[in-house]
Amino acid sequence: MEALKQELKEKIIAVLNLEDITPADIANDAPLFGEGLSLDSIDALELIVLLDKDYGIKLTDPKEGKAIFQSIDTMADYVTTHRTK
Amino acid sequence: METKKRIAVSEKIYTGPANIITPLGFSTDGNFNKLLSGESAISRHENSWMPHPYFASVIDEVLLDKAFADVSADANFTKLEKMMILALQPAVAQSGSGLNKKTAFILSTTKGNITALEQHDVEKATLHQLAKTIAGFFKFQSEPIVISNACVSGIMAMSVAKRLMQSGMYDDAFVVAGDLVSEFVLSGFNSFQAMSDAPCKPYSKNRTGVTLGEAAAAVYLTKEKTKASAEILGDGSINDANHISGPSRTGEGLFLSVESALKEANISSEKIGFISAHGTATPFNDEMEAIAFNRLSLGQIPLHSLKGYYGHTLGASGLLEAVIGIEAMNRGKLIASAGFDEIGVSENINVIAQNADADIDYFLKTASGFGGCNTAVVFGKVI
Amino acid sequence: MGTSLYIENYCIIESGKILLDGVEVFSSDADSFADFSKEALRHFTIQYPKFFKMDHLSKLAFLGSELLLKDLSGKENTALLFANASSSLDTDINYQSSISDKENYFPSPAVFVYTLPNICLGEISIRHQLKTENSFFIFGAFNPEFMFGYAENLIQTQKAQRVLCGWTELLGDEYKAFLYVVSKDGKIAHTIENLKALYEN
Incomplete structure (x- = not known):
């Protein structure tokens, strides 16, 4: 699980072009949206593409993303139970 | 070289001969009559462009080629070029324009011949090249002006033409707008999770997003009243300065654009006979428009979106909808907003549910798009 | 003839160099635009994380507008003409x-949004809070x-007080x-000849 969390942080930083941010800057339970990384609606859509591309998870309703992308913890939980690759 | 200034803000600019090319027909009259009978061009499609079936409003290429054969035997034009030429052809023929260097040619599109990139033909995908091709067909003499300003492009083109004519740079202008349904735009809107899984339903409670469409529209702009179909009274194109893909939650840019257009037109909001709004049927766009129109005290003015008939034709939509708006004003018709059932925005707006007759002296055309852009134009009856 | 409008300031970005009002203010040996634009951002100590999410066209437009607008006062009604x-x-x-x-096949929404040239105007408008004509x-x-x-x-039609042209x-x-930037203040007259000369530098 810790390895997956580290992997998710690295992927998020790369995919969302978060310059000057390292995995160590992202706490597992910190909110990804709102304050903190100040991600926006396009970032949320990009994370949906990431789930599809790297873990074979298809989200068709962007609203589902809200709960899944709350934090690295919630994202890792979701990936673990739903991944197809 | 004209560096001399000529300020003639009060000079009247009119729309003249126009034409539209859509799946509902290749003439303004034909299209308008289909709208009155409630016909929609949106249908279900299933092909390699999308991983699943989708709805879109698409022009039949066999019919297009047949119509095109009447104006040219040259087969070396793309689908979009044929649409644009067919749109312009009657406008040029009826204009009586001298087509000299003081005749502006303005082309508006978002993606032009983008499908040329599938064959890695970057030159063909260049928008200036598209404009040169169309200008060459009609032997326009002035340097083509291309506007690519997302979904406001079509109506912005008309506003720009008016401004250029008022400033004395040009005597008259041809404006053409067009865009296609392609794998490029379908996949993009789909990646935004913005596509409706049924024909789009602007302003309705159960709306789920956009239906894409393709069309071309052309309008001649003139200072001569004898050729006029409507007067362009005022316009504004103001940015939200809020987000590059999401519309402003307060409708700020649209509010300011309409305010600017009304101020220039010098008419009060209650004189507007109807609003031809943007109405893409995404949850955020329609809500934003409702907020902006209420801030402008336009909540009671009859309003429609034509996206339920034609889908969202991107860079063509603003000009296509303006041409229909002018026709509606002159015929005294309020066209129902197709796909509308139960109101689904938080502020009161007066969505036209049934076709109706009305005396219309003025109407407002608005559009909003990616990049936070908005355009509003006020049209008036020629009296 | 003549005009009452002026070119208030101007900027050229080309071949690894940035010139402000004709004076070189930054140069780089970077081979790619990506590296060049990043170095320029660091050089001018511009703190703006969103920059790294932009496409190249927006980065180019952003850098130029940043240098011209950052010290301008009363810029609220500056239109964008690009x-x-x-x-x-x-x-x-x-x-x-x-x-x-x-x-x-994984179409990216973050890439798709930049497949419109006017997105760079949105980026500049957001950065400088310009609710203006654009x-x-x-060509x-x-x-x-x-x-x-x-x-x-x-x-002249009072749609804007200033225009940032690009x-x-x-x-x-x-x-x-x-x-x-075109406005009522400045030393260089706003004429076609001057625009040509400055563009050619």
């Missing part, structure tokens, strides 16, 4: 490649006659930007 030759083709090509392989045009080459006429019209051409690692 043009180039290649529209958003640089990003269009990038996006097209993401959908051309059906085995590896429009993006495409075969820099068109000083058009830029002059349209900017004059915006100010020719922002970019395709691959070839780029040239010429941005300038």
